[in-house]
Amino acid sequence: MKKIFNLVLIGTALFLGSCTNSTSTDTPAPAADAPAGGGQEAVQDDVSQKDVVKVAVGSPDHTTLVAALKQAELVSSLANAGPFTVFAPTNAAFEKLPAGTVDGLMKDDKKADLQNILQYHVTTSALDTKFLTDGMTLGMVNGDNLTISVKDGKIVLNGTATIVGSVRASNGWVHVVDGVLLPPAKK
Amino acid sequence: MLALVVLTASFLSFQGCKPKGAQSAVSGDAAAKAYVAPGKYDEFYNFVSGGFSGQMSVYGLPSGRLFRVIPVFSVDPEKGWGYSEETKPMLNTSHGFVPWDDLHHIALSVTKSEHDGRWAFGNANNTPRIARIDMKTFRTAEIIEIPNSAGNHSSPFITENSEYVVAGTRFSVPMGDNLDVPINTYKDNFKGTVSFIGIDKTSGEMNLSFQIATPGINFDLARAGKGKSAGWFFFSCYNSEKANTLLEVNASQKDKDFIMAVNWKKAEEYAKAGKGVKKQVKYAHNKYNESTHSATSEIKNEVLVLDPKDCPDMVYFMPCPKSPHGCDTDPTGEYIVGSGKLAAVIPVFSFAKIEAAIAAKNYDGEYDGIPVLKYEAVLHGEVQKPGLGPLHTEFDGNGNAYTSFFVSSEIVKWNIKDLKVLDRVNTYYSIGHLCVPGGPTSKPHGKYVIAYNKITKDRYLPTGPELTQSAQLFDISGDKMKLVLDFPTIGEPHYAEAIPASMIMKNSQKIFKLEENKHPYAALGDNNAKVERKGNEIHVYMTSIRSHFTPDNIEGVKLGETVYFHVTNLEQDWDVPHGFAVKGAANAELLIMPGETQTLAWKPEKAGVYPMYCTDFCSALHQEMQGYIRVSPAGSNVPLTFSTGTNLPAAKPAAATTAPAEKSTTK
Numbered sequence: 003m004k005k006i007f008n009l010v011l012i013g014t015a016l017f018l019g020s021c022t023n024s025t026s027t028d029t030p031a032p033a034a035d036a037p038a039g040g041g042q043e044a045v046q047d048d049v050s051q052k053d054v055v056k057v058a059v060g061s062p063d064h065t066t067l068v069a070a071l072k073q074a075e076l077v078s079s080l081a082n083a084g085p086f087t088v089f090a091p092t093n094a095a096f097e098k099l100p101a102g103t104v105d106g107l108m109k110d111d112k113k114a115d116l117q118n119i120l121q122y123h124v125t126t127s128a129l130d131t132k133f134l135t136d137g138m139t140l141g142m143v144n145g146d147n148l149t150i151s152v153k154d155g156k157i158v159l160n161g162t163a164t165i166v167g168s169v170r171a172s173n174g175w176v177h178v179v180d181g182v183l184l185p186p187a188k189k
Numbered sequence: 190m191l192a193l194v195v196l197t198a199s200f201l202s203f204q205g206c207k208p209k210g211a212q213s214a215v216s217g218d219a220a221a222k223a224y225v226a227p228g229k230y231d232e233f234y235n236f237v238s239g240g241f242s243g244q245m246s247v248y249g250l251p252s253g254r255l256f257r258v259i260p261v262f263s264v265d266p267e268k269g270w271g272y273s274e275e276t277k278p279m280l281n282t283s284h285g286f287v288p289w290d291d292l293h294h295i296a297l298s299v300t301k302s303e304h305d306g307r308w309a310f311g312n313a314n315n316t317p318r319i320a321r322i323d324m325k326t327f328r329t330a331e332i333i334e335i336p337n338s339a340g341n342h343s344s345p346f347i348t349e350n351s352e353y354v355v356a357g358t359r360f361s362v363p364m365g366d367n368l369d370v371p372i373n374t375y376k377d378n379f380k381g382t383v384s385f386i387g388i389d390k391t392s393g394e395m396n397l398s399f400q401i402a403t404p405g406i407n408f409d410l411a412r413a414g415k416g417k418s419a420g421w422f423f424f425s426c427y428n429s430e431k432a433n434t435l436l437e438v439n440a441s442q443k444d445k446d447f448i449m450a451v452n453w454k455k456a457e458e459y460a461k462a463g464k465g466v467k468k469q470v471k472y473a474h475n476k477y478n479e480s481t482h483s484a485t486s487e488i489k490n491e492v493l494v495l496d497p498k499d500c501p502d503m504v505y506f507m508p509c510p511k512s513p514h515g516c517d518t519d520p521t522g523e524y525i526v527g528s529g530k531l532a533a534v535i536p537v538f539s540f541a542k543i544e545a546a547i548a549a550k551n552y553d554g555e556y557d558g559i560p561v562l563k564y565e566a567v568l569h570g571e572v573q574k575p576g577l578g579p580l581h582t583e584f585d586g587n588g589n590a591y592t593s594f595f596v597s598s599e600i601v602k603w604n605i606k607d608l609k610v611l612d613r614v615n616t617y618y619s620i621g622h623l624c625v626p627g628g629p630t631s632k633p634h635g636k637y638v639i640a641y642n643k644i645t646k647d648r649y650l651p652t653g654p655e656l657t658q659s660a661q662l663f664d665i666s667g668d669k670m671k672l673v674l675d676f677p678t679i680g681e682p683h684y685a686e687a688i689p690a691s692m693i694m695k696n697s698q699k700i701f702k703l704e705e706n707k708h709p710y711a712a713l714g715d716n717n718a719k720v721e722r723k724g725n726e727i728h729v730y731m732t733s734i735r736s737h738f739t740p741d742n743i744e745g746v747k748l749g750e751t752v753y754f755h756v757t758n759l760e761q762d763w764d765v766p767h768g769f770a771v772k773g774a775a776n777a778e779l780l781i782m783p784g785e786t787q788t789l790a791w792k793p794e795k796a797g798v799y800p801m802y803c804t805d806f807c808s809a810l811h812q813e814m815q816g817y818i819r820v821s822p823a824g825s826n827v828p829l830t831f832s833t834g835t836n837l838p839a840a841k842p843a844a845a846t847t848a849p850a851e852k853s854t855t856k
Contacts, residue, residue: 041598042618045647079577079597083619083644085437114574126531126578126596127437141441141511143577143596145533 041078051172054088055080058176066096066104073108074117076124084173085128087140089159091182092166099182118144122185128174131157131165146185159183215672222664223674225252230694233626233687235639236295236309237660240681243290245311245322250626250637250687251662253676261320261329262290262313266777270329273779274753274788275708276477278486282316282334283471290315293683294410296347296354298393302415302522302631306692308393310345310354317341319354319386321393325698330477333395336470336492337364337382343408345386348453349419349631353398356384357408357424361431365468375433379405382494383424385453394476399460399493401451401504404557405431407440408449409514410581415522415631418540420454423525425509425516429556441531445508445564447556448516448527450543452503459500465493480707482785498558505547506556508564509536515581519590520631524569524605528579528592535579535592537608539569570608576601580621581684583628585635585665591628593620593640600640600663602670614670616661619644625665626687634689638663638670641682649677658682699763701784708786710755715739720831727752727829733767733781734759735808737833738801741816745829748796748822754779757786760807768804771818778804793820 043055055077058064067090071077080086096104107116121144129140136152151158157165163181225231231249234256239246243263247256264271264280271280271288280286290313298308308330309322317335322328335341335356343357361379363370370378380402387398407428414421426447432439459465468491475486497504509516515528525538545551546566553563578596585591589611592601598619602612620640627634640661649657657677663670703713712718712730718739721728727750732739738756746752758767758781769779774791781787793799803814821827 041615042644042646047646078615082596082598084596117574121533121577127441129438133435133438138438139442141444141531143533145510147444 041081043077043081045081051170053081053173054084054086054171054176057169057171058088058090061090061178063092063094063178064090066093067091070104070108070116070120074113074120076117076120080124080173082173085126086171086174087125087127087129088174088176089123089163089165089179089183090176091123091163091179095163095179095181118185119182122146122148122183130175131168131177134165142185144185148183219671219673223251223253223662225249225254230690232690233634233637234690234693235624235660235685235687236297237641237678237685238292238295238311238683239679240293240658240683241291242680243292243313244680245292245295245309246679246682247327248660248676248678249690250639251673253660253662253674255679257327258679259322259327259329261311261322262287262292262318262332264288264777267780269777269779269787269789272777272789274790275483275786278484279329279332279475279477281475281486282318282473283336283488284316287316290318292320293342294345295684295686296345297686297688298351298388299347299630300350302349302413302419302520304627304630304632304688304692305351306688306696308351308388309686310347312341312344312356314340314342314359317344317356317358319345319356319395321388321395323393324693325696326479327697328477330393330479331395332473332475333386333397334472334474335384335386335397336472337400337468337494338362338384343383343411343424346411346413346422348413348422349415351388351390353385353387353453354395355411355413355422355424356386357411358382359407359409361403361405361407372433375405376431379431379433381405381408383408383411383422383449383451384492385456395474397472397489397492399456399465399495401456402494402496403449403504404559406447409512410516412516412518412525412629413453414518414525414540415520418518418522418525420452421540422451422453423516423518424449424451425513425527426506427512427514441512445510446512446529447506447561448509448513448525448538450505450507450562455503456495456500459495459503460493464500465495467491468494479701480705482701482706482708482711482787502547504559505543506559506561507538507543507567508553508561510534515579515592517582517584517590517629519584519605520586520633522631526582526590526592526605528581530578530580530595532579533574535572535575535582535603536564537569537572537605538567542569543567572603572608572610575603575610576613581623583623583625583638584633585625585628586633587635591623591625591638591665591670593623595619595621595643600638600670602665612669614663614672616640616642617648617659617675618642618646620661622682622684624685624687626689629686634687636664636666637673637687638665639685639687641678641685642675643681645677648675660685699783700761701782703757703759703761703784706757706784706786708755708757710753710788711757711786712739712755713757714759715833718831718833720745720829722750722829725750729754729831731756731769732759733757733769733803733814735765736803736810736814738769738803738814738816739833740831741833742836743817743831744819744821745825745827746793746818746820747825747827748793748820751790751792752818754789754791754801755786756781756789758783760784765807766805767807767814769801770804771801772799780805796820796822796825 163179167178233250235248260270317338338358340359342359345354361381428440509527510532511529576594661675760783
């Protein structure tokens with residue numbers, strides 16, 4: 003359960019490489035009255051442990067998730083002090099959704115829906131898997147609850163997604179899951 | 190295909206090597222808005238909690254200039270606070286002398302829920318206490334300990350005419366006779382309290398009027414009502430699960446915790462009618478007397494406790510989503526805003542609806558025997574998806590609320606009535622509390638909102654692993670909040686209040702009048718300076734005036750004796766303190782205000798001659814403001830003498846005793 007994906011490490015290395023080698027970041031400074039931008043994700047720090055966002059960014063298995071976090075404007079929040087637990091669906095997990103779902107959610111007019119779904123994958127608490135017990139309920143950032151079950155040593159979320167790996171991040175935990183969690187329908 | 194494009198784009202923008210926008214996120218006229226020209230005054234005083242420094246700091250707004258750090262709960266060797274004999278009693282507690290605490294929140298005194306510029310109150314979060322700071326002297330005038338409390342976090346919020354400041358315990362704890370219980374019996378044995386500390390209208394003196402016993406939950410913040418709700422107090426509560434371990438998980442199991450509504454006028458009636466039970470406790474009450482220039486500490490032994498089950502209609506719970514932190518009443522007193530730090534909405538409660546729900550007994554059951562009002566029945570409405578991690582709300586005078594969001598690092602401005610979000614700005618980074626000048630009162634002064642940020646990674650020149658925390662000033666005079674300035678702060682700023690300078694500066698004290706100095710060891714003039722032996726104590730009645738001490742030569746102290754330097758600053762001139770220090774003293778300096786007397790205790794360990802000097806630059810001949818004190822072995826017969834400006838004959842026998850030694854070294 004605690005194995006760290008080798009892919010995560012490889013991905014991280016790629017990420018760092020792309021940073022130093024990039025030649026296409028000649029972004030002009032924002033205009034004086036531009037909305038304030040740049041949260042803690044932009045802090046230059048190659049020494050500290052990676053936060054949950056950087057862990058996801060570093061994983062080639064999570065490119066869809068990372069793109070979605072960016073589109074949902076959750077990157078700055080998740081680079082904050084936390085503490086967070088992120089249930090991080092893999093690309094394969096997103097591919098299990100009906101065709102066109104992800105592309106649809108990535109559209110600007112669906113941002114609120116995307117935020118709702120992604121916030122349902124985050125709880126404001128740093129939870130090692132040892133604290134995830136059978137029958138436990140977690141309040142997720144979007145306001146809905148998620149139920150944990152433990153079967154044969156496997157931790158399953160809402161009966162649909164299983165934790166397949168875990169990475170400790172500077173500001174919490176990333177638990178890699180094999181399914182996308184969908185918030186309960188609104189009453 | 191689309192996914193790939195998005196992915197590539199996002200990858201580029203994640204790189205962390207892009208030029209940052211944050212530094213430029215100010216409008217062109219920001220510098221002019223924060224600029225206060227040399228010699229000009231700021232418009233507001235900002236009283237800022239010092240967090241784990243234990244102190245309170247005073248800044249000017251809009252400049253962000255730091256004027257003073259007021260020592261409150263932590264010793265401050267710079268000012269002799271907690272080191273001088275006069276100030277040591279201020280830090281006395283039922284646990285003895287405690288040199289540190291953690292000051293989180295400020296409450297400025299109010300009349301009719303408006304600032305009146307008299308006192309600032311601060312809470313000690315660790316060893317529960319409340320301090321009162323006198324705004325005339327900017328010094329701590331009084332500290333009262335809170336019994337039956339553990340972690341005085343929900344404090345020191347204040348009622349509409351400064352009748353009471355409150356103290357809600359953060360930790361519930363075992364109370365009563367049996368304190369030695371297993372921690373896992375929390376649900377049975379641990380209880381909470383909220384205390385009401387009465388404030389004397391004229392002197393400001395605090396007294397523990399009564400406590401209300403509560404279920405064993407955690408109290409976070411609080412606010413008094415205003416106007417029509419002025420007879421009520423609202424306390425945010427978390428851990429309604431009553432967890433005693435891993436609260437990170439176990440105290441966020443329920444979808445709703447509570448705001449506890451207390452009808453304090455009714456509680457006051459019950460207290461006066463003798464409804465409470467007097468409980469034996471132990472707490473310190475420390476007062477500083479500006480006439481004797483000395484503090485006294487009194488240990489008190491009794492508190493009146495009201496039990497809600499004996500006092501109907503006094504306490505109600507209102508459900509509030511997920512671990513509410515802020516619990517803030519708007520300027521009209523009609524709306525109470527709960528900020529559940531794990532909640533996805535901001536609930537706004539209506540006082541009119543609370544009254545109606547109570548009248549109709551519109552309850553959703555009870556919690557430990559206390560009625561729980563129906564959420565929907567007391568709710569004005571919810572701000573939907575306002576941001577992540579709402580913490581605390583303040584108000585302008587125009588019907589708008591400003592809520593801080595820790596997780597999404599932003600301030601969100603919204604309209605109280607229609608609950609619509611109007612504007613949002615980023616903070617750098619991780620805002621905790623915020624402050625609008627007058628924001629907690631019925632008449633906000635508006636103009637600015639100040640964010641108090643926990644994290645400043647990359648915002649300033651780095652200073653190793655520990656970085657300063659910060660305040661950020663936004664102009665709120667227009668529709669959009671505009672970042673004007675950020676500035677570093679002392680310790681960890683939690684809550685702060687800002688008040689127009691005009692309400693304070695005219696009262697600011699310049700000197701203490703010498704003729705009013707009733708210190709028992711004061712020397713009111715050079716001619717009164719003397720040195721006396723009392724048993725094994727040497728008392729030096731010393732004066733300081735530009736630019737000498739009287740006496741400045743002292744002989745005859747013996748090892749084993751403790752020397753008390755009682756230094757009276759004879760100056761009667763604003764901004765001319767004198768300092769005092771003696772070599773090797775295991776103590777701080779004294780910093781003595783004009784007209785004041787302060788005492789440094791020193792127990793020399795070795796015979797010899799020790800220099801002493803003035804530590805606070807006072808004049809062109811400050812460097813000449815010095816003296817010597819001679820310490821002789823325990824059995825010495827050197828007479829006790831003192832002088833300034835003359836060498837006394839008594840010096841001769843002393844010289845003779847050293848002569849043989851000199852001879853022996855010349856052989």
